[in-house]
Amino acid sequence: MMRKAFETKYMEDFEIGDGVESFGVTITDAHLVAWASLTLDHFPLHMDEEFAKNTIFKGRIVHGPLLFAMSIGLAGINGFLGDSIIAWLGVENMRIPRPTRIGDTIRVRATVKEKRKTSKPERGILVLTYEIINQRDETVMVFDNLLMYPFREPASVH
Amino acid sequence: MMRKAFETKYMEDFEIGDGVESFGVTITDAHLVAWASLTLDHFPLHMDEEFAKNTIFKGRIVHGPLLFAMSIGLAGINGFLGDSIIAWLGVENMRIPRPTRIGDTIRVRATVKEKRKTSKPERGILVLTYEIINQRDETVMVFDNLLMYPFREPASVH
Amino acid sequence: MMRKAFETKYMEDFEIGDGVESFGVTITDAHLVAWASLTLDHFPLHMDEEFAKNTIFKGRIVHGPLLFAMSIGLAGINGFLGDSIIAWLGVENMRIPRPTRIGDTIRVRATVKEKRKTSKPERGILVLTYEIINQRDETVMVFDNLLMYPFREPASVH
Amino acid sequence: MMRKAFETKYMEDFEIGDGVESFGVTITDAHLVAWASLTLDHFPLHMDEEFAKNTIFKGRIVHGPLLFAMSIGLAGINGFLGDSIIAWLGVENMRIPRPTRIGDTIRVRATVKEKRKTSKPERGILVLTYEIINQRDETVMVFDNLLMYPFREPASVH
Amino acid sequence: MMRKAFETKYMEDFEIGDGVESFGVTITDAHLVAWASLTLDHFPLHMDEEFAKNTIFKGRIVHGPLLFAMSIGLAGINGFLGDSIIAWLGVENMRIPRPTRIGDTIRVRATVKEKRKTSKPERGILVLTYEIINQRDETVMVFDNLLMYPFREPASVH
Amino acid sequence: MMRKAFETKYMEDFEIGDGVESFGVTITDAHLVAWASLTLDHFPLHMDEEFAKNTIFKGRIVHGPLLFAMSIGLAGINGFLGDSIIAWLGVENMRIPRPTRIGDTIRVRATVKEKRKTSKPERGILVLTYEIINQRDETVMVFDNLLMYPFREPASVH
Numbered sequence: 001m002m003r004k005a006f007e008t009k010y011m012e013d014f015e016i017g018d019g020v021e022s023f024g025v026t027i028t029d030a031h032l033v034a035w036a037s038l039t040l041d042h043f044p045l046h047m048d049e050e051f052a053k054n055t056i057f058k059g060r061i062v063h064g065p066l067l068f069a070m071s072i073g074l075a076g077i078n079g080f081l082g083d084s085i086i087a088w089l090g091v092e093n094m095r096i097p098r099p100t101r102i103g104d105t106i107r108v109r110a111t112v113k114e115k116r117k118t119s120k121p122e123r124g125i126l127v128l129t130y131e132i133i134n135q136r137d138e139t140v141m142v143f144d145n146l147l148m149y150p151f152r153e154p155a156s157v158h
Numbered sequence: 159m160m161r162k163a164f165e166t167k168y169m170e171d172f173e174i175g176d177g178v179e180s181f182g183v184t185i186t187d188a189h190l191v192a193w194a195s196l197t198l199d200h201f202p203l204h205m206d207e208e209f210a211k212n213t214i215f216k217g218r219i220v221h222g223p224l225l226f227a228m229s230i231g232l233a234g235i236n237g238f239l240g241d242s243i244i245a246w247l248g249v250e251n252m253r254i255p256r257p258t259r260i261g262d263t264i265r266v267r268a269t270v271k272e273k274r275k276t277s278k279p280e281r282g283i284l285v286l287t288y289e290i291i292n293q294r295d296e297t298v299m300v301f302d303n304l305l306m307y308p309f310r311e312p313a314s315v316h
Numbered sequence: 317m318m319r320k321a322f323e324t325k326y327m328e329d330f331e332i333g334d335g336v337e338s339f340g341v342t343i344t345d346a347h348l349v350a351w352a353s354l355t356l357d358h359f360p361l362h363m364d365e366e367f368a369k370n371t372i373f374k375g376r377i378v379h380g381p382l383l384f385a386m387s388i389g390l391a392g393i394n395g396f397l398g399d400s401i402i403a404w405l406g407v408e409n410m411r412i413p414r415p416t417r418i419g420d421t422i423r424v425r426a427t428v429k430e431k432r433k434t435s436k437p438e439r440g441i442l443v444l445t446y447e448i449i450n451q452r453d454e455t456v457m458v459f460d461n462l463l464m465y466p467f468r469e470p471a472s473v474h
Numbered sequence: 475m476m477r478k479a480f481e482t483k484y485m486e487d488f489e490i491g492d493g494v495e496s497f498g499v500t501i502t503d504a505h506l507v508a509w510a511s512l513t514l515d516h517f518p519l520h521m522d523e524e525f526a527k528n529t530i531f532k533g534r535i536v537h538g539p540l541l542f543a544m545s546i547g548l549a550g551i552n553g554f555l556g557d558s559i560i561a562w563l564g565v566e567n568m569r570i571p572r573p574t575r576i577g578d579t580i581r582v583r584a585t586v587k588e589k590r591k592t593s594k595p596e597r598g599i600l601v602l603t604y605e606i607i608n609q610r611d612e613t614v615m616v617f618d619n620l621l622m623y624p625f626r627e628p629a630s631v632h
Numbered sequence: 633m634m635r636k637a638f639e640t641k642y643m644e645d646f647e648i649g650d651g652v653e654s655f656g657v658t659i660t661d662a663h664l665v666a667w668a669s670l671t672l673d674h675f676p677l678h679m680d681e682e683f684a685k686n687t688i689f690k691g692r693i694v695h696g697p698l699l700f701a702m703s704i705g706l707a708g709i710n711g712f713l714g715d716s717i718i719a720w721l722g723v724e725n726m727r728i729p730r731p732t733r734i735g736d737t738i739r740v741r742a743t744v745k746e747k748r749k750t751s752k753p754e755r756g757i758l759v760l761t762y763e764i765i766n767q768r769d770e771t772v773m774v775f776d777n778l779l780m781y782p783f784r785e786p787a788s789v790h
Numbered sequence: 791m792m793r794k795a796f797e798t799k800y801m802e803d804f805e806i807g808d809g810v811e812s813f814g815v816t817i818t819d820a821h822l823v824a825w826a827s828l829t830l831d832h833f834p835l836h837m838d839e840e841f842a843k844n845t846i847f848k849g850r851i852v853h854g855p856l857l858f859a860m861s862i863g864l865a866g867i868n869g870f871l872g873d874s875i876i877a878w879l880g881v882e883n884m885r886i887p888r889p890t891r892i893g894d895t896i897r898v899r900a901t902v903k904e905k906r907k908t909s910k911p912e913r914g915i916l917v918l919t920y921e922i923i924n925q926r927d928e929t930v931m932v933f934d935n936l937l938m939y940p941f942r943e944p945a946s947v948h
Binding site: 159160161162163164173175176177178179180181232235236237238241267269 | 475476477478479480489491492493494495496497548551552553554557583585
Binding site: 186187188190191192195198200202205206207208209218 | 339340341342344345346347349350393419421451
């Protein structure tokens, strides 16, 4: 059987509770340097070890937006979300219960939490809860991600 | 006079309406490749010109989370936010009114919208509205960013 | 249903003819610069437009090893190969029928061609044919990739 | 108050002794790899630990031109220099009193040393001394940077 | 004497046994992150320390294709191969006798093994054996690389 | 013959007028983005097309320090300078006669201009003139680079 990495997916293809757990990535200095380089976020808590040692964190911590952005990529790369997302509508309910440090290994679990209708019958909103988990199975970030998808059959009632 | 790039800032140092307008950046292929590389977001609307040509966008568009992340960096790099942020509390009210394309030049305007107290008298929450604007002065993304800062004088009433 | 991005896979899990077709990537200047940067392959046919204009290719072409390396990544990232590969044994039968240029969009099709036994009953070799295809459905590179996998049941005859 | 990250600056806006002290950056392997990648400076004192161990430095040291280039960026990114530099005229009087190692944290202090006239009344030269300092407050590089700026009022005598 | 970095080379310019030994490079986290980023090869044996600790390798190992690609670059960058390669014909006889770990320093020795004729008298094939060696002088990868070169004098018999 | 990419070189090994001409590199957006990313030099003349269009340059130009840094790498990578440089002593006499634009192809010619003694008989200073040339054979940057090398025979008179 030949499968396609990314398929056209519709609102009807997702059930509440469906989800995907990504592979893991060990966060290194190189991730932080690449992130600060690209986004210009050189806040010293992330990039200046001397500064960071004197904060309550006692050392550099990983940029929150980097974890957020990687979780978006990690949850989508294996094909679970398909390639038919119409629009990214942003995030809700973000919480960052604990810091992530260089050397930690993170993975993400994305689960369908809710399916919303919109004013247009052919478009719905998928609400997925993204949970980023470290090597000690602790949650380090959680948020809801809102994605607009087409309905396969716009008249269908869900 | 010798000034410091990043200063210790307190809740009291920000007034509603204060803000900063960043310098501009022309978004290139190189930004998208670096973003997809680092975050694994290879969604074909951003990275596959053939796929993107057949969407309503008629071509590749810039990753929304890339714009978001760069706006965080651009608003902070010149020192307006100082270096005493205690925590990033996430974002609210994100809207993406129009797509950004390769070759567009974006800048960000961050403005203090609200100052919230917390249950702890020594910590407050600064709500800043980030507006990303392109070379035609069109808004391409807007969101509220929530940052926790210390109060200089915890007992002070604001 | 919660699925895992990468699963433990065994020789028995692959049938001749099984395969995966990756998503597409438009190759840009940024890919070539990143490749030359990391690997030191600054051969002027790839990096010097003036030199390349005077070759039979009439312009810069994409590094062959870059296409090769991306095809390895693209075929594996969506989980088809699992995460239980014991060793990479190299490649055989590489052919590069035509050049790839900046701006071309490539995708890869990896298909199980052969399952070989080894001297150890618990390990087999999976031979996959990788075919890199451009936006005109032309094959731009083809090779066989040899991967060692465990057998789930070493005594099983395949 | 809305401030702009980069403002138009004139010769008259700088006084001898004015300056800026940048935020700090901890130099990591990732900085050296990115530098060698981009500039092709793979001199083994910087990139080959085995080679470097046998030199008088007893290990890899950071590329001098990398420190130089980062100091240019660090001094300018927060807006002190504005965005109206007409030309970069090069550097003078560079000294590198001691090596910088992976893991060191550097910051730069740029101070106006001299204001020179040119043959054209509307253009002057700003000479800034850049001093790169490590986490032990030791100077690791110092040089004068020559920048051409416009005069706001060309007839003015300075 | 002014020499050129890359010269036009012909089949006749290479003798069996001629070769070049590259400078060394210490492989760091930054190399692996850059490689996974560019090629999408995030196989957890290379990028997930927790996963890798539980394999027979007891920790992350360097991507084989990264070593392969760097060896191509390292052998060519100093000019030994010139700039007149007509085509890369792929590799043969690859073996990877032992893993390479982060922190290892590798160099490559490329030696002319064989000169083959082709059906066209003006083109020949140079077969070079590439041997990648670590800081303990152990071979970590070996393969034959096939490059097509022009003959200076097509009628010449070799 | 097996040659080494980088050899131990001494003051005696360089004659006035000796030199090397590098291979060429076409400068792309990706080079500028990588440079700005790593060094934080986001001066809008280089990174903001809208800003740059309104300058005397009528568009973005390549960072001067990027050209400088690449010329250091390009001149050294092919082995002409060996690997026994004791210290980089900085540059003198820099001139930038014309701008370099995205799409230009540059190469560098480094020539031994002068051999200076130092107060220590075992160490000398090599002064090399670096000339960066574009695809129209125009000089775009020139400077003298000062490198300290050992003498093979400290007592020798040069």
